[in-house]
Amino acid sequence: MIKTYLKTAFRSLVKNKGFTFINVLGLALGLAACMLIVFYVFDELSYDRFNTKVDRIFRVNNEVKFGGNTNSYACSPAPTAAALKADFPEIEQVVRFRNRGGNNVKKGNQDIREEKMIYADNSIFDVFTLPMISGSKATALTAPNTVVINETTALKYFNKTNAVGETLTFNGNQPYKVTAVIKDIPKQSHFNFDFFIAMPGLDESKEDAWFSEDFNTYVLLKAGANANKLSGKLTDFFRRRAGPQLAGLLHLTFDKFEQSGNYIKLYLFPLKKIHLESNIGSELGANGNIQYVYIFALVAIFILLIACVNFMNLSTARSSNRAREVGVRKVLGSPRKYLIAQFLTESILVTLFATVIAVLAAWALLPLFNQMAGKELEITRQIVRWILPALLVIVIIIGCLAGSYPALYLSAFQPIKVLKGTISTGFKGGVLRSFLVVFQFAISIFLIIGTLVINNQLKYIQSKDLGFNRDHVLVVYNLWALGEGAKTFKQEIKQLSGVESVSISGALPTGGTRNATSFFKDQVLDQKRAVTSQEWTVDEDYIKTLKIKMVSGRNFSAAMRTDTAGLIINEAAAKLLNFKDPLNQTLYTPADNMLTKMAQFHIIGVMKDFNFKSLRDNVTPLVFLYGQDRGAMSIRLKSNNIPLLISQVGTKYKELGKGQQFNYSFMDNDFDALYRSEQRMGQIFITFTSLAIIIACLGLFGLTAYAAEQRTKEIGIRKVLGASVSAIVGMLSKDFILLVFISIVIATPLAWWAMHNWLEGFAYRQNIQWWVVALAGAGAIAIAFVTISFQSVKAALTNPVKSLKSE
Template sequence: MLQNYLTIAMRNLRKHKTFSFINILGLAVGIAVCLQILLWVVDELSYDRWNEKFDRIYRVAGEVKFGGIHSTFAVAPAPLAAALAEDFPEVEAVVRFRQQGSFLVKSRVQNFKENRVVFADSTLFKVFSLKMLQGNPDQALKAPQTVVISKSMAEKYFPSENPIGKVLRFDNDQRYNVTGVIEDMPVNSHFNFDFFCSMSTLEESREQIWLSFNFHTYYVLRKDANQQAFAAKLFPQLLSKYIDPQLQQVMGKSYAELEKSGTLFKFPIQPLKDIHLKSDMDVELAANGNIQYIWIFGLAALFVLLIAVVNFMNLSTARSALRAREVGVRKVVGSQRSALIGQFLSESMVLTFFALFLALLLSWVALPYFGQIAGKKLLFPWTSPLFWTSVLLGGVLIGLLAGSYPAFFLSGFQPISVLKGRFLDSSKGRNLRSGLIVFQFLIAIFLISASFVIRGQLGFIQNKKMGFNRERVLVINDAYALENNLDAFKKNLKNLPFVQNATVSGFLPIESSRSNGSVCTTPSVQEESCQIIQQWEVDEDYVPTLGMEITKGRNFSPDMPGDSSNVILNEKAAKGFFGQEDPLGKILYFQTDMNDEGKLNQRVYTVIGVVKDFHFESLRQNIETLCLTLQRNAGNISVKLSATDLPAALLRMEQEWKKVSAGAPFSWQFMDESFDEMYRAETRIGRIFNIFMVLSLLVACLGLLGLAAFTAERRTKEIGIRKVLGATTPSIIGLLSKEIIRLILLAFVIAIPVAWWGASQWLHNFAYRIAVPWWGFILAGLMAVSVALLTVALQSIKSARMAPVKSLRSE
């Protein structure tokens, strides 16, 4: 029986090659899109699950509301780890990470810039499942000035040697003994480092300040412990034993008193498995994903697949009249309805598995290109039993879904009516096809609209005035490597004919590391007089080099030695501290470290200027308070260029660098490139939505093409008669197209409110955004109508130009 089903199915596919091709290609594209997105989603959901204890590992974060500023940090106070280990028996192990930026690392002669460096406690291997290849995991990071390196770094710095016991120099003056080698970390981790330096090296790791947040802190909960109960008692116990006494010393108030006035101090707890997709705090170890995009891409891929399935159902039900006599004859000779259902479902399954084979081929070919767009290296899981089981089950499900309605619809024909020639395409069938066409183009218009909105927001970001000039600003990294030669190098740069200006600073107005601190208008620390504010250390050339505007007062001057005790505020900070008063000449008290008596040390600054607000974070956030102080921070050298011959300018600057750098690599990037990196996720979304838009239209139009061909075939005699009576080709085209256009217009009316709501929700991720562009929805509708009309017209023209005699002879 099954062999008979398959034989007949293959005959029908060969007999109707055009319709078979359209169905197979449409389904293949839909399945291929789903496979690509599924691989990406699985990769996103797999982050950090390589840890053996991933379901018991948690990160303690920080949340502070003080001086009207509400901030969340992925870091916690230094003494928290010891308190967790000593005071809470539910905790099995604790580890801290501390990042301090990039380092210049060398083993013998050549320096290499390494960004993936972190300081970690010796308990690292008790929390995370890092595979130790050489060394003792219990002892490797206990001593100061020790480091555990990855296998790839061991091969890089000590080729063909045993690295254990060897020395690496960090920034030319810090010696670290290699005590261990680990397997390279999995890519699907929310942190990824090649160098783990011993935490005991850092003096700040032993500080007992509970009001400062610098350390990423993770703990493992014991198997028999309850996380909810532990979380409920964590903060109250820490508050009473450690935090409240320190608050009393610093601010003269208890936490309860501060809480009444709006001050907040909490320790949110995050499961390790949620960090990559659900955490977007300040000071993350790396850029995380977004659970919203999992849903967005998943739904978009599902929509494309549904459009392909709808095509199959549409064409199958449309061709029902052509197979009506076949069904009638089969029933007369004794075929049961169940046998007919089996026959039509087998045809659906054969077609689906042809499409599935083609989809696997398309996915394999397209995966590297999709990986480039998505920013991942995705591999096709050819050897995974789970993958193949899922693919086969998915193919069966799609085949059943696509073929179920046609099977039950066709098998329900009454043989007497059919054989007497009384069968007509029922209104029920026509209504179903109309509804499916509306559904297809509703999705297509939604995706086109989304693409326009994303493109509009990205254009707004690119063209918005940011309060500084990032064009032709070259950022030279690792200025600290020049040591005592830094000032001479900067002077040499400024003397070059193609350099307009140059500045040395540790902070730039692009998303990077930040320096938060507490600043008050009074010597005493009180919530009504203090704010959490960004404190950037710059030189006197910072403002002019980046094209910022001083709106009040003056910039720092090299002719005024006292400027090291002066400060420039942005407009937001000036208004926050002094309201409508003139801020010039006012005194501010900067809180620094804590002294032996438990009091915060202070530095006193005088306001000499106000800089116009500029965006120093992405447009997702509002501009916050910020101040500039004249302090040495040799992080980067920003160079404003006027040269048109950039390669020659870069070569000359590299030559100047090599004269004074003692072998440090010349590393640079343009500021506008770094600025664009802040919106990498949105750029990728835009590209992927463009692909979805094209594919959804392609698949929908394949269905329209098949439907138009079938409609023209059904109405061949009618077209011939109309032409004999004087109908023109344009009128015939209009006759065959008007119903399709009406349905697409209905899809447009339904899609607009849905697309408008979706666009509004996405744009709310940005503090600075465009208005929802009404023109984008109109253009989306026009595109859908135009493409559909062109598709139908191509088939209609062929039918309309057929000779009437030939049309009237057709059966």
């Protein structure tokens, strides 16, 4: 029986090649797109799951409201880890990280810049799953000046994985002994470092400073421990531990501190949620966004639904062509269940063909998708093991769902009505088909509006006046590696033709290491007269090089020695300080982590606010200090021969740095990198929106063909009576165009609501413009009309004699 079903189904599909082609193509495109998105979603959801204790690992986050600002950090004070383990028996182990940036590592005569370095406690191996190739977990990071490296790094520097006992030299004169080699950390990790340096070698890790939050702290709970209950205890824990230092610093108790509206809260955040649900200060790497996972999962479902809708629409639309087949079969005694089985077999067979094509297409398109998504997805044995059974289930489910209505609809025909020719045919009267067409195009219009809004926001980001000029600025990193030669380097670069101005600074508006501190309006350190602010060390040329505008006062001057105690604040800081005139006012700030010394500064200028963080955030207080922080050099260019100038800068850097690696970038590219996830999202959105529209149009194309076929005689009569081609095209098109209009009415408010919520994530955003909705609607109508017109014109141009002869 099954063999007969398959043979009959195959013959039917071959006989109706056009129908089969459209359905197979539509389903294949939908399934291929769905598979690619599923790969992306599963990759995003798999972060940190390689850790065997992932459900018991939590990071200690820190939320602070003080000095007019509320900030959240993925770090906590140095003594937090040890104190937590001592105070809470439900904590099995703790570990700290301290990110101090990269170092130069010597390999032969070459110095290689390595950025993936971090200080870590030896307990890292008890908390995280980091398999060792060689070395001992018990002692790997217990002694100062020791380091654990990964497999790739061991091969890079020593051409072997058993590198225990070897020595690496950092920054020309700092020897570090390799005590262990671990396997490379999986890419699906919220942190991914090549070097783990022993924490005992870092003096600040031993300080009892409760108001200096620099250490990423993780806790491993004992099995069965209640994380929520423990998290609720951490605020009181911090009050108890840090209370004496708060009293010494501000002469306050925590009760009075909080009565004024300030607070400091510690809380636990699950390891498995960090990648997708955490984007706060001091993260150990760039995280994803759970919103994008939801969005792409929804897009995948939409595309698959559109493909299934096509199948149902085309199958019911061609029902008249098979009505007599069903009637004859029923007269000959075929039960309805056999007819249903026959049509479901055809549906599953089409789905199977489409799935095979979809798998091949997804495999072929994976490299392109990786490029768009910034991923390194690959089809591994593990993926094959779960995807093959999943695809088999999908074939059955989609085949049955997509073929269920046609099967039930066709098998329900009454033989007498069929053979008398009284079965209603054509597009008219197909309420379900009309609903499905509306559904398809509503989804397509929703995606079109979403794509236009995303692109509009990205263009707004690119064109917005940030308050500084990022164009034609070359950034050279690691100036500290030049030592005192950095000053000479700056002077020599200034002399190059094509250089407008040069600045050396510790921070840049496009990212990098930054410090935050609190400034007080008096020595009493009154918390009500404080501002928490970013603190950047810059030179006298910084403002000129980045073309930051001054509101009042003046810039730093190398000729004025007192400027080392001067400050330039931005408008946001001036507003919170609330001085009648901020110029020449005095501010105080802690001079060490233990808060035992205070530094005194006076305000010499106020600069206009500029966006030094993502446009998702409002501009917060910022203070410039005058000094020589050799973090990076910004070079404003005015040359037409940029490659030559870069070569000259690189040559001078290597001369003064004695072979140090020359690293540079352009500030506008660094700015674009801040929004790379949005740019990738935009590209993927455009691609899959286009696929959704193509699949929807395939269905509309097929429906139009059947509608025209079923009205062949009517068209012939109208032409004989003098109807023009345009009149016939209009007649065949109006029903479909009306459905597209209905789709616009349904999709527009839903799309506006969804994209409005997405834009809420940006402090600076472009509102949804009326023309976006108009353009999406007009585009959908135009696409639908072109699709319909192809078949309509073809039908309208048919010889009426041939039409009237047709049966």
